[in-house]
Amino acid sequence: MKFGILVNEGPYQHQASDSAYQFAVAALAKGHQIYRVFFYNDGVNNANKLTEPPQDDRNITRQWSTLAAEHRLDMVVCVAAGLRRGIKAEILAPGFNISGLGQLIQAGIEADRLVVFGD
Amino acid sequence: MSDTQANEGGDRKVKRFMFVNRKAPYGTIYALEALEVVLIGAAFDQDVSLVFADDGVYQLKKGQQTKGIGQKNFSPTYRALEDYDIEKLYVERESLQARGLSPDDLLVPVRVLGSAELSVLMDEQDVLLSF
Structure with missing residues (x-):
């Protein structure tokens, strides 16, 4: 199956991004495809490369970057939601790209299922 | 999905998108x-x-005044949805009743549905986006 994933919450404060990541890992392990991961609302903060959690905690941003590199994931950060929150190209972690909300609608159209992770 | 139709354009897909609005208009940014x-x-x-x-039913409440909280009143946008050919607006009956509201309190004409009817409608969608 071809999944689209929408992440609507930022890292750490909320489990949404962790759950979305674990879902993506599990789906890929089962041989499914991820059409796109779209980051919206505070979810855009997952793309911030300045993220630096304590040593003994997971680095959510890096987890996404690593997964994207391994599976050539298309990870899109909403430009409007990003600008509101200071998420710009210069602070994007590897694997993330900035684009418009049309990419979310497109994921809804092209994917077999769009799974929303939010509050 | 099985019910997805291609329109006369050929490869262009038309899917049923349902946006589920569950949060108050202010307090968080979800509604906006x-x-x-x-x-x-x-x-x-x-x-x-x-x-x-x-x-989320409060998003459609008439007479929103936001000056006191220093935020933009975006509720007039719901009235403009018609111009975008978005005419299917559903409000959950139980949510309205629990808050002492009736359709007369709302900015736009809506269809009021019970949660059971709504769940049938949700089941028919291709894409559900919940905010």
């Missing part, structure tokens, strides 16, 4: 940013509907 997705989505010629449930 959900509306931004709806407006962008309108350009893709999909079959779009909106549901207002839980505190």
